[in-house]
Amino acid sequence: MKHLLIVIVMIFVWINGFIWLCKQIDPRNKYQTDVEYKYVRYCAGCHGNSGEGNGRIGRFKKLDPADLTDSNLWTMHDDTQLLESISDGKNDMPAFHYYLNPKEQRELLGYIKNTFRP
Ligand code: HEC
Incomplete structure (x- = not known):
């Protein structure tokens, strides 16, 4: 049960990291x-x-x-x-x-x- 929780938290962190990365790359942010x-x-x-x-x-x-x-x-x-x-x-x-x-x-x-x- 504890492991499942850790996995869910990890996935959450990855998804957030991915969204953050996409925002950094978006060319619109340069202007x-x-x-x-x-x-x-x-x-x-x-x-x-x-x-x-x-x-x-x-x-x-x-x-x-x-x-x-x-x-x-x-x-x-x-x-x-x-x-x-x-x-x-x-x-x-x-x-x-x-x-x-x-x-x-x-x-x-x-x-x-x-x-x-x-
Ligand atoms: C492929 C190249 C190209 C792109 C991309 C381009 N233009 Fe032009 N533009 C020209 C050329 C060539 C002329 C000169 C047309 C003429 O007077 O013969 C011109 C003329 C103009 C003129 C003067 C028009 C007139 O009535 O004399 C304006 C204003 C203008 N462009 C705005 C823009 C805007 C805003 C954009 C982006 C949305 C843009 N252009 C994208 C090539 C381009």
């Missing part, structure tokens, strides 16, 4: 906010961590991603146009409505605006 994580996951490959359009995939495939720190981009387009580009894509920019719902797209636009707009 302050969910939207920051989404930018890194979906956008930074092309637009770069600093938003300058110098992400690795963008450079490698010579896609010429928009420089999100360029003030012209923000003066020449309003939110509706930019959201449309994010949702439906534009030239080499892929459409994101497959991956991100409209609310997430708006959050990402808000994020890039606050972070990169000069």
